[in-house]
Amino acid sequence: MTTLTRGVIRYRWLVLVAWIVIVVVSLGLSRNLSDLLTNKFTLPGTDTRRAEQILEDHFGERSNGAFILVATATDGAILPHLPALQEAAERGAAVVETGKVTTVLPVSPSVASITIATALEQVDAKAYTADLRAALGTIPGVELLVTGQPAIEKDLEPVQDEDLRRGELYLAVPIALAILVVVFGTAMSVVPFLLAVASIFTTLGLVWCLANVMELSTYVTNLVQLIGLGIAVDYSLLVVSRYREERAAGRESRDAVVETMRTAGRAVLFSGTAVAIGLALLLAMPLPFIRGFGLAGLLIPIVSVVCAITLLPALLVLVGDRLDRVRLVPRRLLARHETAEHGFWMRLSRAIMRRPALFAAVSVSLLVAASVPTLWLSVGPGTNSGIPQDLESTRALNVLGAAAGAGATAPTEIVLDTGREGGARDAQVLAALDRLQALVQQDPETERVLRSSGPTFVDPTERYLRIEASGRNEYGTPEAMDFVKRLRSDLVPAAGFPATTRVYAGGGPGSSVDFLDLTYGTFPWLIVAVLALTYVLLLRAFRSVILPLKAIVLNLLSIGAAYGLLVIFFKWGAGEAIGLQSYDQVEGWIPVFLFAMLFGLSMDYEVFLVSRMREEWDAGAANERAVAVGLAKTGRIVTAAGLIMIAAFSGFMIGRILGLQQFGLGLAVAIAVDVTIVRMLLLPSAMALFGRWNWWLPAGVARVFRVKPSPLAPQRDAAVSPSGR
Numbered sequence: 001m002t003t004l005t006r007g008v009i010r011y012r013w014l015v016l017v018a019w020i021v022i023v024v025v026s027l028g029l030s031r032n033l034s035d036l037l038t039n040k041f042t043l044p045g046t047d048t049r050r051a052e053q054i055l056e057d058h059f060g061e062r063s064n065g066a067f068i069l070v071a072t073a074t075d076g077a078i079l080p081h082l083p084a085l086q087e088a089a090e091r092g093a094a095v096v097e098t099g100k101v102t103t104v105l106p107v108s109p110s111v112a113s114i115t116i117a118t119a120l121e122q123v124d125a126k127a128y129t130a131d132l133r134a135a136l137g138t139i140p141g142v143e144l145l146v147t148g149q150p151a152i153e154k155d156l157e158p159v160q161d162e163d164l165r166r167g168e169l170y171l172a173v174p175i176a177l178a179i180l181v182v183v184f185g186t187a188m189s190v191v192p193f194l195l196a197v198a199s200i201f202t203t204l205g206l207v208w209c210l211a212n213v214m215e216l217s218t219y220v221t222n223l224v225q226l227i228g229l230g231i232a233v234d235y236s237l238l239v240v241s242r243y244r245e246e247r248a249a250g251r252e253s254r255d256a257v258v259e260t261m262r263t264a265g266r267a268v269l270f271s272g273t274a275v276a277i278g279l280a281l282l283l284a285m286p287l288p289f290i291r292g293f294g295l296a297g298l299l300i301p302i303v304s305v306v307c308a309i310t311l312l313p314a315l316l317v318l319v320g321d322r323l324d325r326v327r328l329v330p331r332r333l334l335a336r337h338e339t340a341e342h343g344f345w346m347r348l349s350r351a352i353m354r355r356p357a358l359f360a361a362v363s364v365s366l367l368v369a370a371s372v373p374t375l376w377l378s379v380g381p382g383t384n385s386g387i388p389q390d391l392e393s394t395r396a397l398n399v400l401g402a403a404a405g406a407g408a409t410a411p412t413e414i415v416l417d418t419g420r421e422g423g424a425r426d427a428q429v430l431a432a433l434d435r436l437q438a439l440v441q442q443d444p445e446t447e448r449v450l451r452s453s454g455p456t457f458v459d460p461t462e463r464y465l466r467i468e469a470s471g472r473n474e475y476g477t478p479e480a481m482d483f484v485k486r487l488r489s490d491l492v493p494a495a496g497f498p499a500t501t502r503v504y505a506g507g508g509p510g511s512s513v514d515f516l517d518l519t520y521g522t523f524p525w526l527i528v529a530v531l532a533l534t535y536v537l538l539l540r541a542f543r544s545v546i547l548p549l550k551a552i553v554l555n556l557l558s559i560g561a562a563y564g565l566l567v568i569f570f571k572w573g574a575g576e577a578i579g580l581q582s583y584d585q586v587e588g589w590i591p592v593f594l595f596a597m598l599f600g601l602s603m604d605y606e607v608f609l610v611s612r613m614r615e616e617w618d619a620g621a622a623n624e625r626a627v628a629v630g631l632a633k634t635g636r637i638v639t640a641a642g643l644i645m646i647a648a649f650s651g652f653m654i655g656r657i658l659g660l661q662q663f664g665l666g667l668a669v670a671i672a673v674d675v676t677i678v679r680m681l682l683l684p685s686a687m688a689l690f691g692r693w694n695w696w697l698p699a700g701v702a703r704v705f706r707v708k709p710s711p712l713a714p715q716r717d718a719a720v721s722p723s724g725r
Helices: 002-010 012-036 047-058 079-094 122-136 149-184 187-211 220-248 253-284 288-324 331-338 344-354 356-376 392-404 427-442 478-495 507-542 546-571 574-578 589-618 623-653 658-695 699-705
Strands: 067-073 100-108 111-117 142-147 412-417 446-450 464-471 502-505
Touching: 002 012, 002 253, 002 288, 012 122, 012 187, 012 288, 047 412, 047 464, 047 502, 047 507, 067 079, 067 122, 067 149, 067 392, 079 100, 079 111, 079 122, 079 142, 100 392, 111 392, 122 142, 122 149, 142 149, 142 392, 149 187, 149 220, 149 392, 149 623, 187 220, 187 288, 220 253, 220 288, 220 589, 220 623, 253 288, 253 507, 253 589, 288 589, 344 356, 344 623, 344 658, 356 546, 356 658, 412 427, 412 478, 412 507, 427 446, 427 464, 427 478, 464 478, 478 502, 478 507, 502 507, 507 546, 507 589, 507 699, 546 574, 546 589, 546 658, 589 623, 589 658, 623 658
Parallel strands: none
Antiparallel strands: 067 111, 067 142, 100 111, 412 464, 412 502, 446 464
């Protein structure tokens, strides 16, 4: 770190120019990023994916690229309008590449549903939404609405942009700026924002490159901009604070930067690596959606760390002292900040050192109490009720659901592969299909079954057949998913198909089941891998076998509390008081991503605090003294960093998309719990209880991990502070 920092200082102008070029190029690349993003879920190796593949290859349809027209007769009867609807649908299909009208179906006396199938991916089909709506024209006596996944995606784009703008410009940025001004009191407050700008735009440029070759979620930009703001400001806050401390101690500017990066910079490097480990392991998930999310999220800490160890030292040498002379807060308040280690934080530290067992017991009790509601946590794939209900595409879904059953918006696709051309004419196959149709129709979840002998339901080779089953409940509900499980395990075997015939259940309910099975079949292994790699990383960072284990336990308590609070705020409805939507389920990707993200972010504050405590211990202070002084000198910084992170995550909560509300609240409350109960109370009390065992690293373990050993030292006098600290 010392060698790197000296090189950055020597070539500081070159470093600055290089970063300016990188940011400008990245800004240009990311301007059209939203056109490359999608909410498509691909489920490799599942029944759903096999069904989708057959529909794409042999029926020329992609379920996620299809438009649905919902027509409501304002004069009461829809049947007289069907010819006009057919003509309008043909006009609409003509302006959509590969578009074709496949079904025109009255679903109630006053409502009809028309499907325009395409061979396009969702990300390509959504570009035709406006042209399709314009081509339909108006039909007297009929209200015609356009929905389907492409239309929903197109309608959501301005909502997401507005939510991001509100969350970032009206909440996260003003709060972060106010906190930085209070902490620094000078124009040095702008430095963390410069770092955040560089980190965010560089990451978005890299995301643009990835989006051209892989599937990335539309939520990626929200993730990068809001979480990137929090992480980048956190890292620069720690580094700039340490730089000011070194300058106040009398070091010359360049020497202060070198010492800052040797200590605080090293902590940032380990912190960023801890965040990256959690997110990198999402790449092992078998779902492209989560892998893409993880890869994009992985870039945030990596880019932020690179900025912090290259751009930030260059800025401190070039403009640090000049900015620090421009006061934004009166000098008397700055003086209070400089002596803060003898104020609240030192008093709190001493109180904890006197009664560590009491503080530990109370802290653990609070965390366990917050974690208990996790027992009632239920996860699902998400539903249409989680997006704004005033969009045209959402209103169309609601009309269709009210007329034909909520399951009509995403029916179960049952696809048969008879194993040979002409197999669709086989008497045994057709008899079994009749039995299956009857069994499906008798199921209490089924609203209606669609089957025809036309090209929509039998492919040209007559090898493949399909039927559609619309349910009474929306695709992501437990009732709809239970139906798919019954269909696969009971109804299909009971139909008695020939041995050569394969039956696949896909569509909305099928994808819901397969999504959750894939996700939570892998999640336990993700947890084990994160714990193991984090332990190794922290063992090297802290040179201790006890401290990494303690850190892991504390982080698990924080995450458990976050899961429990999700239940309280969303399932039990406590969030309605602050404008959050209530819903029985948490979207299935959220607990996985929360774990990966929070485990790393919580380590930020662990590393910030314990690294400073380690410095005091290495300088000869007793364990109690090292812990107290480390907390006193770092507590204010960790609290400020946590508040900034909470502000950034709260930007998700003020939006109108349920999944992002759940994600934002989970992150925000977990960080709030972490920087208060865990880092302020439980961490120092636990370290006081462990005493000198905190710092123990046997020589044999040290050799394995290639670090300097830390033998168990004799008990030191807590009253002695050799350096006067």
